[in-house]
Amino acid sequence: MRTALTVMPLLLSRQTFAGVPAMLTMLAFMASASLFLLVTGGLWAFLHWNPPGVGELAEVYRILAGMATVLLIIPAASLGMASAKLSARRHDERLSTLSLMGAGTATITVLAIAEPLILAAVGLIAGIGGYYLLLVPVSQIPFQGAGLGFENMMLPLWLTACVLAVLLLICLISTLTGLRRVSISPLGVRARALDRRFPVGRIIAAVVIAVMLFAGVTVVRMVSLSQGVVMIILLSVVAGGFVIINVLGVLTVRLIAHLRAKRARTAEKLIAARMLSDEPKQYWRRSAGIAMTAFTATFAGTGVALMQTADTSHMSPSEALLGGDVLTGVLLTLGISFVLITVSAVLNQAVDIYDRRDTYETLGAAGMQPATMHRINVAAVMTPIVWVSAIAASIGLLLVAPLAGFAMVTSPVTMGIMLASIVLGALIVRAGLSLTRPLTGRMALAA
Amino acid sequence: MNTPILTAHALTKTYQSTQALAGIDLDVTEGEALAVMGASGSGKTTLLHALAGIIPITSGAVTLAGSGRQAREISSLGAGKRTDLRRGSFGFVFQQGLLMPELTAKENVAIAAMLNGTPRREAERSAAAWLESLGLAGHLDKRIGQLSGGQQQRVAIARSQMNDPLVTFADEPTGALDSTTSAEVLDVLLRSTVKRGRTLIMVTHDAQVAATCSRVVTLSDGRITHDTAHPAHGHPDHAQPATASGAVSTGFAHIQH
Numbered sequence: 100m101r102t103a104l105t106v107m108p109l110l111l112s113r114q115t116f117a118g119v120p121a122m123l124t125m126l127a128f129m130a131s132a133s134l135f136l137l138v139t140g141g142l143w144a145f146l147h148w149n150p151p152g153v154g155e156l157a158e159v160y161r162i163l164a165g166m167a168t169v170l171l172i173i174p175a176a177s178l179g180m181a182s183a184k185l186s187a188r189r190h191d192e193r194l195s196t197l198s199l200m201g202a203g204t205a206t207i208t209v210l211a212i213a214e215p216l217i218l219a220a221v222g223l224i225a226g227i228g229g230y231y232l233l234l235v236p237v238s239q240i241p242f243q244g245a246g247l248g249f250e251n252m253m254l255p256l257w258l259t260a261c262v263l264a265v266l267l268l269i270c271l272i273s274t275l276t277g278l279r280r281v282s283i284s285p286l287g288v289r290a291r292a293l294d295r296r297f298p299v300g301r302i303i304a305a306v307v308i309a310v311m312l313f314a315g316v317t318v319v320r321m322v323s324l325s326q327g328v329v330m331i332i333l334l335s336v337v338a339g340g341f342v343i344i345n346v347l348g349v350l351t352v353r354l355i356a357h358l359r360a361k362r363a364r365t366a367e368k369l370i371a372a373r374m375l376s377d378e379p380k381q382y383w384r385r386s387a388g389i390a391m392t393a394f395t396a397t398f399a400g401t402g403v404a405l406m407q408t409a410d411t412s413h414m415s416p417s418e419a420l421l422g423g424d425v426l427t428g429v430l431l432t433l434g435i436s437f438v439l440i441t442v443s444a445v446l447n448q449a450v451d452i453y454d455r456r457d458t459y460e461t462l463g464a465a466g467m468q469p470a471t472m473h474r475i476n477v478a479a480v481m482t483p484i485v486w487v488s489a490i491a492a493s494i495g496l497l498l499v500a501p502l503a504g505f506a507m508v509t510s511p512v513t514m515g516i517m518l519a520s521i522v523l524g525a526l527i528v529r530a531g532l533s534l535t536r537p538l539t540g541r542m543a544l545a546a
Numbered sequence: 547m548n549t550p551i552l553t554a555h556a557l558t559k560t561y562q563s564t565q566a567l568a569g570i571d572l573d574v575t576e577g578e579a580l581a582v583m584g585a586s587g588s589g590k591t592t593l594l595h596a597l598a599g600i601i602p603i604t605s606g607a608v609t610l611a612g613s614g615r616q617a618r619e620i621s622s623l624g625a626g627k628r629t630d631l632r633r634g635s636f637g638f639v640f641q642q643g644l645l646m647p648e649l650t651a652k653e654n655v656a657i658a659a660m661l662n663g664t665p666r667r668e669a670e671r672s673a674a675a676w677l678e679s680l681g682l683a684g685h686l687d688k689r690i691g692q693l694s695g696g697q698q699q700r701v702a703i704a705r706s707q708m709n710d711p712l713v714t715f716a717d718e719p720t721g722a723l724d725s726t727t728s729a730e731v732l733d734v735l736l737r738s739t740v741k742r743g744r745t746l747i748m749v750t751h752d753a754q755v756a757a758t759c760s761r762v763v764t765l766s767d768g769r770i771t772h773d774t775a776h777p778a779h780g781h782p783d784h785a786q787p788a789t790a791s792g793a794v795s796t797g798f799a800h801i802q803h
């Protein structure tokens with residue numbers, strides 16, 4: 100450790116903040132921090148929220164705000180992981196040189212995680228500024244007819260520090276996980292060929308969870324339970340759904356890749372399919388955000404549909420406003436989720452492009468146009484998105500149907516929100532990926 | 547066979563304040579095996595890239611011609627057109643091979659033809675024929691990571707020949723290999739190119755490798771200081787150039803183009 104601390108200022112001082120990857124990493128953590136602080140600020144505001152005439156309904160708002168925060172953890176974590184990976188790509192050569200010079204594993208590990216953490220810390224601190232900027236418009240969004248208020252959404256210092264610490268921890272875990280996948284030797288840094296076994300255990304676990312979830316929703320429907328217990332069961336259903344989607348998602352990507360590789364007629368399609376089949380987990384992770392959002396949208400859409408069919412003639416003014424507020428919350432959560440997913444997709448793409456730099460150079464020399472290389476990258480990312488999102492949404496529908504009834508699940512509002520989340524999410528990611536096109540071109544012409 | 551296929555005239559290339567090529571005049575004859583030698587930083591790779599249209603040049607001209615073909619000035623083409631030209635007319639073999647790890651050996655080779663519009667099945671058939679002729683019959687469906695360095699270079703050579711290129715550019719193709727494997731790979735490279743009447747331009751720092759070529763050009767500070775085709779440039783200091791005809795059977799008669 101002492102060796103690492105001695106060497107660190109020399110190794111990191113000049114290069115840490117230089118270049119596009121460093122800027123992207125810091126911007127990504129800034130975005131992640133801004134949005135996550137904003138969402139936590141919303142939850143904080145609702146926890147202390149008690150406007151006149153709302154009464155017990157405030158509890159419903161608190162629970163829904165809590166669910167929104169939990170749902171955004173995955174896209175925020177995904178963004179943090181992508182940023183850490185991008186930063187880690189920059190120092191492969193330095194690490195192997197250190198290994199050549201006799202640096203021990205501990206020293207190399209500390210140095211490997213130091214740079215991403217430094218960049219993350221800078222980005223997170225800048226994110227506080229972004230959070231305050233976003234507070235201005237978001238605090239005006241009406242709930243129960245009035246905005247939550249800037250001061251009410253401002254987090255205390257200790258909570259702000261906690262949120263940032265959690266995001267920094269995600270960066271650390273992601274960097275350490277990334278190190279596990281490479282072998283650093285004096286001759287260079289090579290990807291470790293990890294065993295890729297068919298996940299029988301995970302599939303069995305997913306089936307067991309699915310059965311338990313179905314039992315859970317049946318119990319909620321048939322047995323009279325307190326609101327708190329119902330919410331706990333519902334949250335468990337959502338969490339369990341995420342687990343099932345995670346297992347099925349990777350398998351789906353593998354299957355799609357296999358089928359498309361068999362049928363590919365052009366170089367573009369073949370390369371894109373092989374990229375998917377080579378790293379199904381990696382490409383699943385890029386689709387996971389949208390898939391989870393589609394899954395969530397089915398619950399949200401059903402909830403909104405239920406609200407809209409409720410008879411408002413016997414409702415208090417507060418109860419009558421609840422439906423519209425739920426829709427507002429759903430749209431806000433989906434919007435934030437899309438921003439996190441898109442930034443994550445762009446960053447992952449940038450990492451990929453840097454990883455494949457040599458390949459782009461050789462393909463460029465061999466006569467492949469940079470535009471074609473970009474299309475291959477986009478195809479590899481976008482191909483699984485629609486499929487896994489549709490599967491995730493279907494799982495969501497199957498889980499929520501016993502609770503709300505098939506009429507609600509298939510209502511135009513539910514289907515509309517669900518489809519819009521898939522289509523919009525895919526379009527936004529597609530638009531974000533176009534930002535990496537110049538980077539592909541630069542790599543291709545870098546010979 | 548004496549037709550110039552590639553001509554460089556007053557070729558210069560400057561990177562910011564560094565002049566990598568300082569006025570190169572070079573005629574490469576069709577069917578020639580040309581070795582480009584020189585110390586590190588002499589401009590060998592830059593010359594290769596400039597002749598192949600991989601990089602734009604600062605001034606001068608590079609022209610692609612050859613018997614029965616209309617001359618095309620590569621240097622005046624935009625990046626997109628140069629890419630199209632490379633796809634159809636040139637093949638490349640790099641020191642590191644630079645094959646795609648996601649693809650099998652056969653797919654890596656077939657990709658070159660598929661990029662040129664050949665249907666997949668046909669491209670894979672042709673790729674398989676090439677790989678078998680280069681001694682890789684049992685390795686068609688192996689991933690690149692499962693092949694040795696020499697095997698990977700053979701795959702790279704096969705890939706470079708898929709579109710029957712007019713000129714093959716090789717940048718230190720044996721640089722990362724041991725001497726025995728180097729000799730084997732070099733033999734394969736020469737059999738695949740000059741022994742079939744095609745042109746090979748190879749950058750190398752190895753005099754023994756250069757000795758297998760029919761012509762050697764030496765660079766220093768971006769200029770040609772010696773050319774075995776024009777001994778007036780300087781003093782010859784290499785071994786006898788290799789002769790092409792009859793020494794090795796090509797074994798490629800069955801490959802369809």
